Amino acid sequence: MRETRDLEFKRSVAKTFLKTVSAFANYGTGRILFGVDDSGEVVGLEDPVADALKIENMINDSLEPVPRYSIEVDEKKKTVCLTVREGRAKPFLYSKRAYRRADSASVEVDRVELARLILSGQNLTFDELPSSWEDFSFRLLSDRFMSHLGLTSFDDNSLRTLGLMLADGNYTNAAEILSDRNGLAGIDIVKFGANISEFLDRKTVAGESVLRQYDAALEMHERYCVYEAVSGAVRKRVERVPREAFREAVANALVHRTWDVPANVTIGIHGDKVVVSSPGGLPEGVSVEEYLGGGISAPRNPILANVFFRLDYIEQFGTGIARINEAYEDVAAKPRFEIRESSLVVTLPFVEEMSAGLTPDEATVMRGLSRTLLLSRGEIERITGFSKDKTVRILNSLALRGLVAKEGVGRSRRYRRV
Secondary structure, three states: OOOEOOEEEEOOOOOOHHHHHHHHHHHOOEEEEEOEOOOOOEOOOOOHHHHHHHHHHHHHHHEEOOOOEEEEEEOOOOEEEEEEOOOOOOOOEEOOEEEEEEOOEEEEOOHHHHHHHHHHHOOOOHHHOEOOOOOOOOHHHHHHHHHHHOOOOOOHHHHHHHOOEOOOOOEEHHHHHHOOEOOOOOEEEEEEOOOOOOEEEEEEEOOEOHHHHHHHHHHHHHHHOEEEEEEOOEEEEEEOOOHHHHHHHHHHHHHHOOOOOOOOEEEEEOOOEEEEEEEOOOOOOOOHHHHHOOOOOOOOOHHHHHHHHHOOOOOOOOOHHHHHHHHOOOOOOOOEEEEOOOEEEEEEEOOOOHHHOOOHHHHHHHHHOOOOOOEOHHHHHHHHOOOHHHHHHHHHHHHHOOOEEEEOOHHHOEEEEO
């Protein structure tokens, strides 16, 4: 037995356990076993009944507010088990400080995390709060709603209906996120070369509407993850990463990210996969099992999620992962989902391209090419690792089949996908 995120050992009763009480009450039910050393070995307490009473008094006198907890005494082993349950009246403070678990330790939360705890205790989310931004405009949002839903106007009543404007006329943080210009982080999309140190293309959209960020991601997908292959007399659209999976991954990253930290959603387009990383771990109240099983019933930003839902950018809440997996149903390679303390990472592998009539080497070259970015032969060699002769032979073959265009002559010749 060892200490974990929701289990801590204490050889004796000392004030330090109160930090862990705060952490469990704020972030998730856990247990503290007294009379057990750090290695998990039972050493026993001299008087476990008296210590149980001492633990109760210390919690009642030191925690504000007092969380729900229970105490069990094992007189045979001379141990005490304290179970602290996560509460709603957050933050639960010890000595005017709030704590969280970092692996098997209890550490003080920072200012941003404390603000989130306060919101949670008030049953509020960041996107519901009044915004301090002053220069609001909603041209892009208005155009999307009017064209998608067939509206004839988009005014203050529309903003109130969507939760972007409060009754007093002030705007919410959700309004700032959707405003044409804002003071928030955004999205960073990179097309890598042969390694992560080589950038072939980069698009960063920050301080602009989240709708523009969404558009920029789809544009990069079309540029680097889609091409046309010729089989006989038929041209066929080939998606290296299924558009539906990419769209869901990006939409969910933008909707469920933490917006109160200056960190971008990042999308890395590699030679064999796309990696989408979203700031913030799991939303409060969502377990790992619920996330992986498609059960996000408590979106971190419910107002923003509702806007994306109305625009059909996301389906019913909680179906994103299921739809990503569905897009890979008939593909050998499967998407991967990583849940970290401060981020969620989705890896979308490239699908097999042999069915498009390309050899493996041709597929490697096609993966390195762009429709808009012109690359020299030397740059393509570095991306693919192929020799000069092999690269030239493959490029000529692809050009003859209408898949690759050549521009310029001699040393200035460049290549792009058609």
